[in-house]
Every structure is written in structure tokens, then in C-alpha cells.
Amino acid sequence: MNAPLAAERSTAAGRSVDGREAVLTARDVSIDYEVSPVVHAVRDVSLTLHRGEILGLAGESGCGKTTLAYGINQLLRPPAALRSGSIVFHDQDGTDVDLRSLEGDALRTFRWDKISMVFQGAMNSLNPVITIRAQLFDVFTTHRPGMSKKQKEERSQELLRKVGVDPNRLDSYAHQLSGGMRQRVMIAMALALNPQVMIMDEPTTALDVVVQRGILREIMRLREEFNFAVVFITHDLPLLLEISDRIAIMLQGEIVELDTAANIFEDAQHPYTRRLLSSFPSLTGDRGSFIRTGEEA
Amino acid sequence: MKFYVRRIAFYVLTLWFAVTLNFVLPRLLPGDPASILLQKLSRLGGEVTPAMIRSVELLLGTSDGASMWSQYWSYIGSIFRGDLGISISNYPAPVTTLIGEALPWTLALVGTATVISFLLGIFVGAWVGWKRGTWADHVIPATTLLQSVPYFWLALLLVYIFSVSLGWFPIIGGWDTWTFDNPEASFAFFKDAIWHATLPALTIIFSSVGGWLLGMRNMTVSTLSEDYITTAEAKGLRPSRIFMTYAVRNASLPSIAGFTIALGFVVSGSIVMEQVFTYPGIGRLMIQAVQGNDYALMQGVFLVITLTVLAANFIMDMFYGFIDPRARHNG
Amino acid sequence: MADDIREQQLAAQASGGALSPVEIIDETPVSLTDGPVVKVGALRRFGQLLRRSPKLTIGLVVIVAIVLFTVIVPFFTESPTALDNASLLRPGEDGHLLGTTQLGADVLSQLAHGGRSSLLIGLTAGLITLVLSVIFGVIGGYLGGWVDETLFLISSVMLVIPGLPLMIVISSYIPGRSIWLIAVILGVTSWAGSALVLRSQARSLRTRDYVAASRVAGERPTRIILVEIMPNLLPLFAGQFLFAVVAAILGEAGLSYLGLGPTGGVTWGTMLNEAQTGAALTRGAWWWFIPPGLLIAFLGGALSLVNFSIDEIINPKLRAGSIAAKNTRDAKKRKKKVDQ
Numbered sequence: 001m002n003a004p005l006a007a008e009r010s011t012a013a014g015r016s017v018d019g020r021e022a023v024l025t026a027r028d029v030s031i032d033y034e035v036s037p038v039v040h041a042v043r044d045v046s047l048t049l050h051r052g053e054i055l056g057l058a059g060e061s062g063c064g065k066t067t068l069a070y071g072i073n074q075l076l077r078p079p080a081a082l083r084s085g086s087i088v089f090h091d092q093d094g095t096d097v098d099l100r101s102l103e104g105d106a107l108r109t110f111r112w113d114k115i116s117m118v119f120q121g122a123m124n125s126l127n128p129v130i131t132i133r134a135q136l137f138d139v140f141t142t143h144r145p146g147m148s149k150k151q152k153e154e155r156s157q158e159l160l161r162k163v164g165v166d167p168n169r170l171d172s173y174a175h176q177l178s179g180g181m182r183q184r185v186m187i188a189m190a191l192a193l194n195p196q197v198m199i200m201d202e203p204t205t206a207l208d209v210v211v212q213r214g215i216l217r218e219i220m221r222l223r224e225e226f227n228f229a230v231v232f233i234t235h236d237l238p239l240l241l242e243i244s245d246r247i248a249i250m251l252q253g254e255i256v257e258l259d260t261a262a263n264i265f266e267d268a269q270h271p272y273t274r275r276l277l278s279s280f281p282s283l284t285g286d287r288g289s290f291i292r293t294g295e296e297a
Numbered sequence: 298m299k300f301y302v303r304r305i306a307f308y309v310l311t312l313w314f315a316v317t318l319n320f321v322l323p324r325l326l327p328g329d330p331a332s333i334l335l336q337k338l339s340r341l342g343g344e345v346t347p348a349m350i351r352s353v354e355l356l357l358g359t360s361d362g363a364s365m366w367s368q369y370w371s372y373i374g375s376i377f378r379g380d381l382g383i384s385i386s387n388y389p390a391p392v393t394t395l396i397g398e399a400l401p402w403t404l405a406l407v408g409t410a411t412v413i414s415f416l417l418g419i420f421v422g423a424w425v426g427w428k429r430g431t432w433a434d435h436v437i438p439a440t441t442l443l444q445s446v447p448y449f450w451l452a453l454l455l456v457y458i459f460s461v462s463l464g465w466f467p468i469i470g471g472w473d474t475w476t477f478d479n480p481e482a483s484f485a486f487f488k489d490a491i492w493h494a495t496l497p498a499l500t501i502i503f504s505s506v507g508g509w510l511l512g513m514r515n516m517t518v519s520t521l522s523e524d525y526i527t528t529a530e531a532k533g534l535r536p537s538r539i540f541m542t543y544a545v546r547n548a549s550l551p552s553i554a555g556f557t558i559a560l561g562f563v564v565s566g567s568i569v570m571e572q573v574f575t576y577p578g579i580g581r582l583m584i585q586a587v588q589g590n591d592y593a594l595m596q597g598v599f600l601v602i603t604l605t606v607l608a609a610n611f612i613m614d615m616f617y618g619f620i621d622p623r624a625r626h627n628g
Numbered sequence: 629m630a631d632d633i634r635e636q637q638l639a640a641q642a643s644g645g646a647l648s649p650v651e652i653i654d655e656t657p658v659s660l661t662d663g664p665v666v667k668v669g670a671l672r673r674f675g676q677l678l679r680r681s682p683k684l685t686i687g688l689v690v691i692v693a694i695v696l697f698t699v700i701v702p703f704f705t706e707s708p709t710a711l712d713n714a715s716l717l718r719p720g721e722d723g724h725l726l727g728t729t730q731l732g733a734d735v736l737s738q739l740a741h742g743g744r745s746s747l748l749i750g751l752t753a754g755l756i757t758l759v760l761s762v763i764f765g766v767i768g769g770y771l772g773g774w775v776d777e778t779l780f781l782i783s784s785v786m787l788v789i790p791g792l793p794l795m796i797v798i799s800s801y802i803p804g805r806s807i808w809l810i811a812v813i814l815g816v817t818s819w820a821g822s823a824l825v826l827r828s829q830a831r832s833l834r835t836r837d838y839v840a841a842s843r844v845a846g847e848r849p850t851r852i853i854l855v856e857i858m859p860n861l862l863p864l865f866a867g868q869f870l871f872a873v874v875a876a877i878l879g880e881a882g883l884s885y886l887g888l889g890p891t892g893g894v895t896w897g898t899m900l901n902e903a904q905t906g907a908a909l910t911r912g913a914w915w916w917f918i919p920p921g922l923l924i925a926f927l928g929g930a931l932s933l934v935n936f937s938i939d940e941i942i943n944p945k946l947r948a949g950s951i952a953a954k955n956t957r958d959a960k961k962r963k964k965k966v967d968q
Contacts, residue, residue, distance in 0.1 A: 311785045315789060438683065448882075449881075449900070453909060453921065457912075457914065462912075468909075551638070551641035557788055561790055568796075572886060583796060606788065617637075
């Protein structure tokens with residue numbers, strides 16, 4: 001159990017950051033993998049996500065960040081299971097939803113409408129045998145049964161335009177799109193129902209840096225326009241320092257530090273955070289000082 | 298487009314190969330089928346006309362020194378003209394007539410049974426895969442055992458239980474020869490034919506459904522761990538939609554592509570099964586031909602079976618191209 | 629170039645789901661050039677395997693039982709062709725445990741002797757199939773280029789040509805057929821499916837790093853095939869071999885039943901042939917035609933069970949799904965107990 005986290009420094013036990021309300025509250029979430037011996041992938045994690053905020057979730061591979069994301073969305077597959085904790089979604093209409101109690105139809109209706117997700121490696125996240133259009137329409141057919149075909153078509157085209165993809169691509173299949181385009185389509189799909197929270201799991205890791213930059217700019221722009229909160233999961237800490245409001249550092253299933261990006265960059269508290277920061281070669285500074293001498297920058 | 302053209306070219310090549318096999322085998326293998334046949338012909342009494350001798354030689358090889366090539370071209374020529382020769386065991390009926398009478402029976406029975414078996418196997422298999430980790434898994438060993446049961450032995454068993462002992466179904470034949478001299482287009486005949494076809498159809502279904510079920514179940518389990526399934530669940534789609542359009546549609550691709558192999562087993566099985574039931578199809582025709590050294594008929598049936606298999610494969614290819622856009626686009 | 633998607637799906641199906649299209653079975657390379665393999669514990673590992681997989685255990689037990697039956701019982705019975713005129717078409721009684729056939733032959737004896745022949749044919753044909761499919765599949769798959777294209781075309785044509793009709797045609801031209809000839813005919817007509825599966829896997833292995841490394845190091849293709857590629861294909865070989873044996877046993881049964889089996893020999897298939905011509909069905913002689921078919925079914929079923937358990941071992945996705953679900957259910961049960 002962590003000491004009271006130096007975490008959440010700018011927030012009291014309260015609900016607002018820069019005057020923003022909380023949209024998602026997770027308390028003492030623990031997730032185990034039921035194999036032998038049991039693996040405690042996420043241990044007593046607590047965090048609060050605020051409306052319109054970008055929360056970065058950083059850590060090395062296997063630290064549990066993806067597991068946590070899946071857990072929040074109730075997407076855990078056996079042998080993973082949520083052991084304990086509470087996850088509460090604060091809808092903008094004022095109601096609170098206990099995510100763990102959602103099941104069956106209630107869960108399905110909730111999904112994508114309030115919280116959507118962009119997965120790691122969109123390479124395989126799209127169904128290879130139906131068109132992009134069909135996959136976008138799926139979302140509408142399920143969640144907005146009142147929409148006419150024409151409305152679905154218009155909305156789909158609008159969504160593609162927003163992410164910078166030619167609307168003609170609606171007729172395409174996944175294998176006909178480049179990696180960057182597929183990722184943009186995934187983002188478009190995630191936006192379809194104007195969710196209040198978007199969880200993004202390494203959305204740009206498999207792409208080259210130039211494409212990555214383009215996509216990140218789209219995300220920032222869309223966030224400005226729609227004001228959804230983002231949980232951005234990645235191992236790329238420098239990236240998070242650029243785009244996030246706050247950053248949570250995870251290590252072996254626990255959050256060891258949670259603070260604003262600025263504070264983490266200038267004055268990281270936890271030794272692991274500091275080590276992480278210094279592990280990334282810098283574009284500036286003395287050449288070779290990092291690698292040859294092994295000294296920290 | 299390129300995809301379909303390639304497949305057709307392939308089937309034409311295969312057909313040519315089958316014709317060539319028919320030509321080459323009797324000449325290559327030990328034994329002298331031509332003499333056996335000619336002796337049998339003369340034993341049947343009646344005239345052995347030069348035309349008949351000529352056709353036997355065309356079929357099985359001559360001893361007069363005509364080159365292989367010229368024999369080959371003559372053979373292909375006659376096949377092309379639709380002349381598959383004269384049947385010895387049913388002299389003087391032409392092979393094509395006999396095949397024409399028997400083929401519809403086989404197509405109707407085996408065709409229908411195969412379609413039923415395929416659909417059953419695919420959907421039940423997908424369902425078992427969908428419900429992995431539950432009691433549904435225990436269906437597997439049962440179907441495994443069923444699949445290893447030889448078609449014809451199952452047929453024998455079914456006949457023994459349902460026809461001989463219980464008398465629910467007829468023992469042999471395609472129709473009741475006491476009531477109907479020949480097949481006719483009447484409702485009564487139709488009903489009678491179906492009654493006779495029930496046990497054979499059940500045999501085919503029981504023996505072949507296991508293969509498709511198993512393959513589909515494995516593929517479904519595999520497919521369910523794919524990322525696009527997770528995405529579909531996260532999107533909150535209804536389970537039925539995920540099952541049909543995301544899981545089954547992807548998981549069934551190998552079964553459709555692999556229809557070739559499965560069809561091979563169905564064809565072999567039906568030949569033997571027609572023997573058990575004395576069913577008037579081309580399988581039984583082939584066996585009759587073999588038992589009577591009627592090589593022309595035998596080769597003719599072989600060609601027709603091959604042609605039918607190729608046609609079925611092509612239909613499946615079209616279906617595959619329809620379902621999997623990657624095939625259409627990459628050719 | 630990459631196989632078109634349909635060919636990949638075909639290979640996936642032919643392997644019984646062991647291969648996923650565009651995927652590889654096992655990530656860890658096994659190479660004979662690695663250090664000495666630790667042999668200690670192999671027996672213990674086998675024991676563990678048995679305990680973990682009931683399918684494997686049942687399958688093996690049945691196979692061993694049937695093999696022992698065919699090996700041992702013939703020493704205790706008379707010749708399968710000896711005719712006892714005193715007892716024709718009688719169910720089990722003294723001297724004839726399983727009864728007699730229409731001509732007075734002892735069914736049990738025929739079952740045991742016939743089993744030997746059926747097994748021999750099955751094994752031999754399976755072996756021939758394996759060898760041919762390795763030649764047409766692995767060599768072509770690894771070498772690529774026009775060699776691959778040609779071999780692949782031949783395999784595809786052989787695949788589509790209907791097997792049993794071809795076997796019937798070949799058998800009908802040869803009046804005197806030994807069990808070895810039957811095995812050859814079976815093997816030569818059944819290798820195409822396996823070849824495609826092996827080819828697909830060989831192609832995917834060809835692009836792996838350790839193979840590329842060997843090529844760059846200048847190793848000759850024969851050596852690469854033997855040392856790097858084959859060992860990784862071993863589980864697939866085993867599966868394909870078992871599949872081929874089952875198919876051969878069923879195939880021989882079918883051929884013999886049609887009267888095109890080994891001339892003068894006794895196999896389970898010939899027993900069924902004689903049973904039908906001897907009107908065993910209508911005369912209700914169940915002891916004659918049920919045992920051979922039953923044995924074929926059990927043997928085939930047992931071989932298939934072993935095959936599936938091999939599948940589950942080499943294809944972690946198959947196992948993971950069921951085991952994972954089971955583990956979670958168990959965990960929930962445990963939790964429920966604790967909460968109570």
C-alpha cells in the first residue's frame with residue numbers, strides 16, 4: 001500500500017483540478033491474473049480523471065497500464081479478473097455510474113457511448129472482411145437506433161473528415177489502408193458517439209514519428225473541440241510530457257507518482273520516475289554523455 | 298477478377314490431368330486390360346464389330362504399333378466430342394446415357410446432405426467455440442469418435458437398426474421397384490424417393506459433420522482472441538452481431554477454402570455408401586463397372602466425378618471470393 | 629511473394645486448425661545446433677503431459693490396447709481362413725468367442741489377423757504420405773521460386789482429384805494386389821493436403837530471423853532444411869502423420885469393402901465385404917459386421933484424440949482459451965467459498 005501519494009499534489013481529496021470536475025474515479029482497484037502462481041497485475045490503484053483533461057499513464061512494459069485500462073472498461077478476459085476496488089463514472093448529466101455493477105445490456109449501452117477506447121496496434125483492430133463503413137455503421141445501429149441510413153452516412157463521412165481521412169475511404173477494407181490511416185479510422189470510430197472519456201492504449205507506438213505527430217495533433221485538436229477526457233497510455237514518457245496535463249507513473253502494478261506534467265519534468269519525487277526520465281536519450285546536451293559514460297543527464 | 302480467372306485455368310488444367318490419367322494408367326500398369334475386355338466381349342456372344350474393337354483400343358491401348366501420341370490425340374478427341382464409349386456391362390448402352398441416369402440421384406442425395414452437414418458443422422462448431430471453457434467443450438470427443446467411424450460401417454449399422462430390425466426405412470434402392478417401374482414425375486414417387494434417401498443422407502451427415510464442426514470450433518477459438526473482437530466488444534455491439542459478423546465470418550474462411558479436402562472425403566464416402574444401400578447413383582455405377590471389367594464406364598464415371606468435384610470447388614471459390622475481400626483485391 | 633489469403637486459409641483448414649492463417653505456431657526456435665538437449669526429466673515431462681491431458685491418455689491407452697490385441701491374440705487362435713463346417717454363422721460359443729462367419733471362419737481370429745494387416749497398411753501408407761508431403765511441401769516451401777510454384781501446382785491438382793475414385797481406377801487395373809501395394813496406392817493418392825500444410829509452415833519459417841542468419845552465414849540449403857527447419861516442424865509432422873494413418877485405415881477399409889483391397893488377404897475391410905455379400909445384415913449376424921467397424925472407429929478415434937491433444941499443446945491459443953476460462957471459474961468458486 002502506498003504512503004499517501006505525493007501524488008495528486010495539486011488536488012485535494014477533492015474533485016477539481018483547475019476548476020475541472022472529476023469524470024472518472026477509480027479507488028483501490030486490484031486486478032489479478034488467475035494463473036499459478038497468481039500474478040497481481042494491478043495493486044490498489046487509485047486515480048481521478050477530470051473532464052477534458054489529458055492524463056498520461058506511463059511505465060515500462062508489463063507494469064500493468066494496459067491491464068488497468070482494460071479493467072476500467074470491463075474488457076478483462078480470463079484469466080484476468082478485477083479483484084477489488086471501485087470505478088465510478090460521473091456522467092455530465094449528473095448521475096454516477098458504478099462500472100463494476102454494470103452487466104449485460106446495461107454494460108453494452110454504456111460502452112462506447114460514455115467511454116470509448118483506441119487500442120494498441122490498430123493493425124488488427126479492424127474486422128478484415130467488412131468495410132470501414134460497415135464498422136462505423138455498427139456503432140450507430142447499436143447505440144442510436146433512431147438514425148436513418150442517410151444520417152449514418154453523413155455522420156460517418158463527417159467523422160472521417162475530422163480525423164483527416166478521405167470520406168471515400170468508407171468503401172475500403174482494412175487491408176487497403178496504411179497504418180496511419182487505420183489508426184485515424186479507429187480514432188474516428190472512438191469519437192462517433194461523442195464519448196466523455198477516451199482511453200488510448202499506445203495509439204501511435206507502431207507508427208513512424210512523422211505520422212505520430214500528425215495523429216497527436218488531431219487528438220489535441222479534437223479534444224479542444226469536444227472536450228472529452230483522455231487517458232493516454234504509453235511507455236514514451238517524453239511524449240507525455242509534451243501533451244498531458246497530468247501524468248501517472250506505474251511500476252509493477254502500482255502508481256508511484258501522479259502529478260502535473262510540469263512538476264514531473266522539473267521536480268520528480270519518486271526515484272523510479274527520475275530514472276525513467278533520465279533513460280531517454282536527449283536531443284540536446286553533450287554528445288555521448290548518456291551512453292558512453294552511463295551518467296545521468 | 299484475376300482470382301476467378303486463375304481458378305478456372307487451374308480447373309481446366311486439372312481436368313486435362315484427369316483425362317490424361319485415364320489414358321496413361323491402363324497402359325502403364327501391369328495386366329493387360331485390353332485383352333481381358335475383348336475376351337469378355339466375345340464371350341457375351343453376338344458380334345464383335347470392328348467399331349467396338351476400335352473403341353476398346355482407343356480406351357486401353359493398341360498392339361498395332363500406333364504411336365502413343367496419336368492414340369492420345371484420338372482419345373482426347375473423342376472425349377471432347379462427348380463420346381465416352383460403350384458400356385460392356387450394360388451393352389449396348391453408351392456410357393453417357395448410363396451416367397446421365399445415375400448422376401441426378403447422386404447429386405440430389407449427396408449435394409443436399411453435404412450442404413446440410415456443412416451448415417450444421419459450421420454453426421454448431423462456431424457455437425461450441427464461442428462457448429469455450431464450458432460444458433460445450435465435451436461435445437468434441439463425441440464428434441471426434443463419430444468422425445472416425447467409416448461411412449459405410451455407419452451405414453451398415455443404421456440399416457441394421459432401422460431397416461432390418463425396426464423396419465422404419467427401406468433396406469435398399471432409390472425407390473420402390475415394386476410400385477414404380479421407372480422414375481416418374483409424380484408426388485408419390487417423390488415422397489418414396491425421399492423415404493429411400495433418408496438413411497443414406499443421415500449417414501453422410503453423421504460422418505462428415507464432425508470434421509467441419511471441429512475445424513470451425515478451433516478456428517472460432519482462435520479468432521476470438523483477435524484484436525478486432527476485443528474492439529467489437531468495447532464498442533458495445535450486441536453478442537449476436539459480434540458472433541455472426543466478426544467471429545463466424547472470419548473463422549469460417551478456412552472451412553470454405555478447405556472445402557476441397559472435405560469434399561474429397563464426402564465423395565469417397567458416398568461411393569461406398571451407395572454400395573451399402575444399393576443406391577442408384579454414379580458411385581454404385583462405378584463399382585458395377587469395376588466388378589464387370591467395364592473400363593469405359595469406369596473411366597467415364599471417374600471423369601464425371603472429377604468434373605462434378607471441380608464444379609463444386611468453383612462454386613465454393615466464388616463464395617470465398619465474395620466473403621473475403623482480400624482475395625478479390627489481391628487476385 | 630506472400631501467399632494469397634485463400635491459400636493461407638486452405639492450409640489453416642488442412643492442418644485442422646493447428647495453423648492460423650498468417651501466423652506461426654511456436655515462437656521459440658529449436659535447432660540441432662544448440663547445445664545438448666537436457667534428456668533428464670523427459671520421461672517425467674511425458675508423465676506430466678499425460679496427467680494434464682486426459683485426451684492424450686485415453687487415446688494412447690486405446691491405441692496400445694488395439695495394437696496388443698492384434699499382436700498377441702493371433703498366437704492363441706486358429707488361422708483366419710480355417711473353416712469349421714460344423715458351425716456356420718453362429719454367435720459366440722465354445723471355440724469361437726466371437727462367433728463364426730457364413731463359411732465357418734472364426735470371427736475373433738479374423739479380427740486379430742485382419743487387424744495386423746489393417747494396421748500395417750495404415751502405418752505404411754501414413755509413412756509414404758508423410759515422406760511425399762515433406763518432399764512436395766517442405767522443399768518447395770523453403771526453396772521458393774519456380775521449384776515451389778511447380779510443386780505447389782502438382783500438389784493442388786492432386787488435392788482436387790477425388791481420392792477414392794482414383795484409387796478404385798488404379799486398383800482395378802491390377803489383378804493381384806498385396807497389402808504393400810495397397811499401402812502404396814493409398815499413400816500415393818493422399819499426400820496433397822499434408823503437403824500444402826507443410827509448405828505453408830515452411831514458407832513462414834523461411835522468413836524467420838534465425839533462418840536468415842544461417843543463410844547469410846553461408847550454410848547450404850540442405851543443411852538449413854535439415855537442421856533449422858525440420859526440427860521446428862516435428863510437432864506438425866506428428867499431427868499430419870497421425871491424420872494420414874487414420875485416413876489410410878479408413879481408406880483401406882473402404883477399398884477392401886468394395887472388393888478392391890488386398891487379394892486373398894484378411895483385413896477389417898475385407899471382413900465387412902464378406903459380411904455384406906454373406907447377407908450378414910439381413911440374417912442379423914451382428915457379431916460379424918459390428919466388431920470390425922467398431923475397432924476401426926475406436927482406433928481412428930483414438931488416433932484423432934492423440935492428434936487433437938498434440939494440437940492443443942502446440943497451439944497455445946486453443947489451450948489458453950479453455951484453461952483460462954476454467955481457471956477463472958475455479959477462482960470465482962474459491963472466492964465464493966471464502967465469502968460464505
